[in-house]
Amino acid sequence: MLKTYSISEVAKELNLTAYTLRYYDKEGLMPFVERTASRTRLFKESDIEALKVIECLKSTGMPIKEIKHFIDWCSDGDSTLQQRYEMFIERKATVESQLEELNKTMELIKHKCWYYKTALEAGTEDIHKNEKIEIPTTN
Amino acid sequence: MLKTYSISEVAKELNLTAYTLRYYDKEGLMPFVERTASRTRLFKESDIEALKVIECLKSTGMPIKEIKHFIDWCSDGDSTLQQRYEMFIERKATVESQLEELNKTMELIKHKCWYYKTALEAGTEDIHKNEKIEIPTTN
């Protein structure tokens, strides 16, 4: 007798649209979601948790087709524990390098903030014309 | 008499393809690149630096059409310093929240690494069946 949720309730909760959830279902990402006799999807709390994991993988840049492999492994049970473990280890490395990249991006952005702040104060970009090493105290 | 680079040299340097660079040019991202009499592009060192800034903006998720606005402002000179400053301030906020998101993602990934490591050791996922608060020492 556990509570269930409609597709639009789940969409709202996860900041997605019902279209998107149906699309994920069509792509095989939600084989676990049960239905009523008349085909209406009934989402359990655990289904929402699984969708959060899917969103997590998506946010690492993993394409939907690869996420499906993971979902298939989940359906296959304990015999795929090794693959799933390795997948998350690999994801961890991916996210680590993404964090590194994003931090580099941040440094350049901060530099540009400083560049335009000082140019704005001077009224012209020309003050940066022949400088090579003007290190601002970052931040 | 400064050194110039061909499109394929620049592509190699920036880990892009010549196709992509021509596409960027077509979209108006490279109005500064000079040409020979026979229309061949001649990239200067400063053009490559500008392209690195474009790549930086791209890596924050900014769409090419918005990047074009920035390039247009650059062409317009000092009268657009304010807009450009504000754009980078806004980008900084964007990257900050992206970093936050990515760190949350990392936490979930690490949790899953632990989840599967322990499941693998036990030979079955069942060991996680009725646990709610098994906090592993993260990392």
Next chain:
DNA sequence: ACTTGACCTAGAGTTAACTATAAGGATTAA
């Protein structure tokens, strides 16, 4: 002079991930 290889443009094709439409079925409220 001729071939090779890198360059050029215009325009067509591709891909992923949605996003929307059309036509219909079920549940609730008056």
Next chain:
DNA sequence: TTAATCCTTATAGTTAACTCTAGGTCAAGT
């Protein structure tokens, strides 16, 4: 019972960012 508001499917359309093809030009080497 009828209207509203969900839900369903199949299928078509959209968008961004490439990615490629065709047909041509140009400069260097043999």
